[in-house]
Amino acid sequence: MVRQNAVDCLHTLLCIQLRYAGFAPDHTDESLTRLKGLHSGLHQSDGQLLFRTCSEIGQVIAKCLPQDQLSVLLFMLFEGLADPLTHCSSAASVIINTLIRVRGASLGDQVPEVLEVLHIRLQSISQEQVKASVLQTVSLLASQNLSAVISSLLTYPLPFDKQMAEMWQSLAGDTTLARKSMEFLTEKLNRQLPYDEKRESMLRKNVTRFATLQPLLVTCALSELLSAGESAEAVSVLYPHLFSSLLSRVGSSVGVRLPKDPPSNYVSKERRAQSRLPKTLDVCSCSVEALKALTARGKDQEVLRIMNEEGGWDLMKIPESHYRGVSILARAMSRHGASHLSSIVEQLAPNLSSPYEGQRITVAAFFGELLSHRVTSDLVLTETLLSSLLPCLVDTSTVVRMLSIRGLGNAAVGASLKIHKYSTNLLSAMIAGMDEKDDPDDLITLEAMSGLSKVLAQLEENSVQPILINIALRIRPFFEKDKDEVRAAAFTVFGNLSRFGDGQSKADFVEQIHSSLVSLLLHLNDSSEEVVKACKFTLRSVAPLMGSENISAMFRKHLLEEAILHYGEFINDLAKHIISDFPEKINFYIMGNVSFFKSTWPEIRGNAVMFTGFLLGNLSQEEVQSVSLEHVCGAIILLLRDGVPSVRIKAAEALSLLHEL
Template structure:
């Protein structure tokens, strides 16, 4: 059978016809059957897409098909990307028992089973053959260096693999000219009934914006509108990737940032309010996107929601996931860019309200949270109205410097009593709530803060 396909592939017209026919079959056929019980959802591959995937590999492995494969580069690329996504975590086609009767020996029929290929491995191998045939060696090198071949087959990591693939395509001498056509071929799949296909397209579109490769304003609008349209997707992975893509608008020209700023800010706020986000992935992406966008917009764009953002992210300072805590703290620090304008007074109140949390998490058990606190306190220092405290933040809270926390808190407590005597009771009461913190380190930090503040207060009174 393989020999027949190889022979047919040597005819250019037949090859073109076969590729078109197979792409049509992939587009119209069900990628898998899904069954759900009380415990899990099981996906089982269907035979037709598996057969088409195997047949495409035979075509790609034939040297004579290079010209025809290159002509269909964008449609094949899009179809194979969707096929990989549709194969992740999918079980092989159900094995069919066949009866084999050896009449010559008079034996009874014997059930025979044949092991069917793994859908994910088959899809990835076919994709690799496609890249080899089109001489996309630069793409192959990047995917190999980033260990993407394995990630393509892993349910947790395949979105990241497609993010890396997008970067590779944009920088590839072979693939880059086809990017616009690949986008066009994938746009409809963002409304697919199958979650993995929507995940693939969302990951591709999100990173495409980040790579600044869309000089065409119409293409930018198409991708942005596509991502905005899926913010209510049933899959939290799709929603998360859409939020990431919209946040990536900060990577493109300032004109486009201004054009989409209101829309994107609204989307980020909605992302932070997502109620079906068990691991806070969407919230983290929304805060990360906001941090990037804040560096590119004017104060007038955010004035109306500045305090609202501050209030929304405050609970995230105490989230169990370190990445969420870190992003929330970084975002609060980035809000300082707008804290010296018309919103100065209300934002200063937010600084005082969050100061205890930032100081306690300065000695957080996670390094990334410690660094986030240092970053934010350095940005917030100039807005606090105390040259002494700001100077201490700037000198001691360097990102990679080793901070002797006890000594720092001891010196800072004295300065805070001198500079903000009317706030001390407020700070102490703020510390009390941290006595029930999830982390022993934060409980200890709170007790230390109260102790230092009280002892210094006594000394000052004496």
């Protein structure tokens, strides 16, 4: 009876409204007639029937209610959402949704106020059915006022509370709305400044980066949307676009601090007190979590597994290891996400020209790792990736240049069957990279040498012959670099060149071997095990070209990678073979050793004077005439005053070998 009286009252009110609108007393309105016919459904207790009845009542109201009364009615109905009677709160929610479905487009200016009331109501609603209906209200409102709804939701403080997270997730309930919402948010993300830079003082070079609030909010909003299972269908359509946007966002978040307090005009006075971000919130972690959520929603379970097992997500958050985490992600995507790679590469490529170093580092690392996998060749991406990375060789960032060199070298692995097509550009890039001046940690030099070795391993003789000697000359200065890794890499490259040394340039290359032999032999007793292994490899590689079977056999026997070498005995025996097989080179080798008497490394000075002593000690009276003995002896005597006892001992031993000369 109460329900029937309520509908009758509503009918009377709407009739009065028609009279105010100027209709005649006998005017018949179809909607009001339909309202009268709902009496029978009001007596039923069936939930579905009551739902349909309330929905029809809402449609009648939506059609008849004047625009200036719509918002008043809505806000009164919002009060009913918290009614303790289940049927009342449910009826209120059904009518609200019906009104918004029909008339929601006209509420544009009132969207923030509506959302604020709904956010408050969600905190007190205990009935799941009503709660779901309220979240549907948000979804319906967004489907008609997308920009206004998203802009309003982005004014709420971080981290989002449970109710706000649910409101964001409600946008994923409809596939079309989910897709439009994600497109809207990613467009915002790509368009806005990711951080502000503040110099600590005019005299200091250190710059602190503070995240701007809007992109941070957008990132968290995307994370919430992607966490909703209903977003899967929209994600399947937008995956490359979302992936490239979020990966770029991660790149511009690394090492970025939380934003300072938001401007006073950004949020309402009521909400300003809540707007101070908690210190536990991490800018980069928010971005990584959004990317991780995308990977999960995109059903890339194998990518997730690899990233989790190898710690890729955590590596991405740390500035020093960020590019390593990105490389792991690229490797995982090349194996298990190949269907998306062409579109992802296309969308990421413009970010190599980004004004933000972090984004350029991220994309260079991603592209560089892709080039080491055959799938990029299969997808015809090699040329695109190479042409994208080549301009980065002059980037202002050392890390970007290093990653670009690494990527170009990786092309020899991923596109080995097509390497001849790119060999000229790749070799030029590697040689130029070795001469990098602004490279204090030798990162670029090391990558250039590593890449050069990879490229050389895939090329035929005719591709390398024209520049063989040039490469040999360029590599020699690195034999004496302070960094162990650089020396080892340089010796390894020289060893790899030996594969091309038996052709037209053999005579010239053999001269390069003789010029480098003293350095190779001295570093065979280097303090670095890595350098020792590199020298063993190179000496074994170049020996067949020297034309001495004795020396070649000696190197094959004693210079096995893991074998223990008795250095003194080895050098003594080698000196005898050198004297026997290369008599015209004796003075050349002795003077080469003398040049190392001023080495900064005591072990190399000791090795050099020992080698000199064995060479001189094994010469006959006739052979010694070709040596500048007085100069050499004077240099050895100077080493008797060396500051390192082991060097003085070896100098004395060398002089003792000369007593018969």
